Amino acid sequence: MTIQQLPDHLVNQIAAGEVVERPVSVVKELVENALDAGAQSVVVSLEQGGKDLIRVTDDGVGIPVAELALALQRHATSKITSLDDLEQVETMGFRGEALPSIASVARLDLASRHADDPHAWSVRVRQGTISEPEPHALQQGTRVEVADLFYNTPARRKFLRAERTEFNHVDGVLRRFALGRFDVTFVLEHNGRVVARYDAADDETSRERRLRAALGDEFTAHALSIDEQRGDLSLGGWVAEPRFNRAQADRQFLFVNGRAVRDRIAAHAVRQAFQDVLFHGRHPAFVLYLGVPPSLVDVNVHPQKTEVRFRDGRAVHDFLFSSLHRALADSGTGAGAPRPGGGIEALRPAAPQHQREPSQGGMGLPLAQVAALYRPAEPGPATETTQAATATLPHPEDSDSEIPPLGFALAQLHGIYILSQNAHGLVLTDMHAAHERITYEGLKSRFEGEGIRTQRLLVPVSVHISEAEADLAEEHADSLAEFGLVFDRAGPDSLLLREVPALLAGADAAGLVRDVLSDLARHGRSDRVRQEANELLSTMACHGSVRAHRILNVAEMNALLRDMERTERSGHCNHGRPTWVQLDMASLDRLFLRGR
Known part of the structure; x- marks a missing residue:
């Protein structure tokens, strides 16, 4: 032709x-x-x-x-x-x-x-x-x-x-x-x-109404408000707390300078932020508005304009991850009854109601030993008896005390759940899941505080990769060394791995290097070493936590509740399961048909 x-x-x-x-x-x-x-x-x-x-x-x-x-x-x-x-x-x-x-x-x-x-x-x-x-x-x-x-x-x-x-x-x-x-x-x-019909919304009330009309009451009730600024980057909108999750990614909306887009860098940042608070196979929900200077984003990369390209993708990734990570960290047990449209409202201290003094047999683990499981660097309260330990903690019947978010322990159910009373009603806490999160966050803090220690391999491991990946490894050699991966280039398409993170000495070193390089190629950064380390710490936390069917006395239960309130992301265990649920008085009244 x-x-x-x-x-x-x-x-x-x-x-x-x-x-x-x-x-x-x-x-x-x-x-x-x-x-x-x-x-x-x-x-x-x-x-x-x-x-x-x-x-x-x-x-x-x-x-x-x-x-x-x-x-x-x-x-x-x-x-x-x-x-x-x-x-x-x-x-x-x-x-x-x-x-x-x-x-x-x-x-x-x-x-x-x-x-x-x-x-x-x-x-x-x-x-x-x-x-x-x-x-x-x-x-x-x-x-x-x-x-x-x-x-x-x-x-x-x-x-x-x-x-x-x-x-x-x-x-x-x-x-x-x-x-x-x-x-x-x-x-x-x-x-x-x-x-x-979505009427124009020019105030907070009407915006909440439109959000509810678009995404439903449940999303709105679990929404955490986001408002972050870093240099030329801004992030606003809502992200649902982890307990509101979906089987599909059908409640994920990202707007870049007002344009609805799908972006792999942003998607990766969101997955990283939800890494250890979301149940396996579930998807988070969010409506996020990312502001970027127009000169730093290319919108002309897809015929239907559904994708963009950032000039500095790493900065965008880090900003999204840190903003979401911080929002999720603040949404633990300091959060209570959902507030429509603007996030989760912190429980307000309220005058405690009169109740009978809680009592339960003190035949469980001593409080000092419970605390030592996840606070080894700090001595636990010096106590040997239930009465002595309980005397150091506020009681619900003390009129001058404030009721904390998770309230005060009433009893233990089948050695699994802690029942406590707060200003809203009844709180049920899964003691193993809660203690697992506390232990895990403590181990992570120690690991990050001490830095990544390396272990020299007696026999260096040869890693065969593509020439492009080997070039990438050389380019990022200093960054990889900070994560404990020290190597020499052995040829055009191979590396000789000499040191690995001590915590991961028994892991598949060659596979770890390949995964890290794959992340670098796709996202410009890699958290693979930290992910592997966190998985190991999560396993350690699981085995080091209070087991189900362990009888705790009231002081021990209250100590656990207080530590949950001080721990980031304590609303969910390391595997994404919720650690506590709130039953307010209205819900309890409905169960018993009170007021009808």
Whole structure:
């Protein structure tokens, strides 16, 4: 075949293959255009899940009549004029491909009224032909109607799913827009009926209401508020405490400069932050807003603009990880009844209610020995009897004392659970899971405080890798040495490992090096050594903690509760299981039908 110029209509259809996959792709592009036009209200109307009709109406600035036809040409846009503009894009769209691509695979009607025009005008596109503008009865703003999607490409239309499936995709993308732009009203109509409405939210109460409408009451009740700033980077939004987790990653929303994206660096940072507080196979939930100077992020890396590239990915990763890690660390037992929309409200000290003095046989482990299990550097309270130990701790019946978050111990149930009373009602604590977290955090603190000690191998281990990985290892040799991995390069594609972290001396050294280099190649950093060490410390903590069916006296139980309140991430054990649950008085009253 000879080289020839493709006709414009075929070029548009090829571009549509990248931009328009299904009805939700059309909705996404048109809503982004509406937001870039300054719309304060966007209405999306569908018929048959969008397969028959998609209509997007906004109240933005509109398009002048002289530019209507130009808006339907490829690479025609008002959003960038030079390379400098492209490197600092702050609009949702910028390529000028959406409208002509959509028009090449559907019947498109465009109507708009600019503030300077006396009335609205409309044009139609059929098979690549744009009609002359005609007067139209539309208030200020723009309306785009897309009918019979893929009518001229039947092979692609066959790939569309059932009406309900296509509608659910549109519902999901509009939810993302609603979470990304609280200042705009979004309405979704399907087959002539309003099915979702997100009113503009300009205060905390209305924002909480929109968050609840988009993600449900349960997410809102478990949400921890985030507000962090480091240099030019900012992070806001909400992350759900670990006990609210999902079987799928369907409650994860990341916005970079207002754009909803998927990013592997951010995803890795989130996984690291939740590493030892989330049950295996479960996924965290979050709505995060990352602010980055536009010049430091490239949004032109994916046809559908769903991915970005950071100029300094490591700084972004570290910032996300440290911010989430700190939020989760602060969400342990100092947290109590969930507060809708803004995080977890700390329990307020309250005047204790009168109750009988707790009593339980002191036939268990001495309090000093319990404390020594996880505080070996500090001497435990000097006591030999239940009465002496209890006398050093506040009692619920002391009117001047404040009730701590986990309250005061009442009893032990089947040697497994501690029952305690706090200001809200009853707290049930899994004593082994709680003690495991306390022990684990203590071991981690000691390990991190002392640094990573290395052990020299009697017989160096030869590690065979690719030449690129060997170059990467040499480049990061100093950083790897800080984590206890000391090696020499033995050849173009091999390393000779001479020292390893002492704590991991029995581990698969060659496999560890390969995993670390894989992380470096993908993320620019690696926490693999720390992860391996933490797994070992977690096992040590599990075996070193108070076992189930161990009878503790009241003083021992109270000592455990107080240490939980001082320990980061104590709301969950190392394996992600919750360590305690709160039953407030209202819940207990419902169980016994009180007040009915």
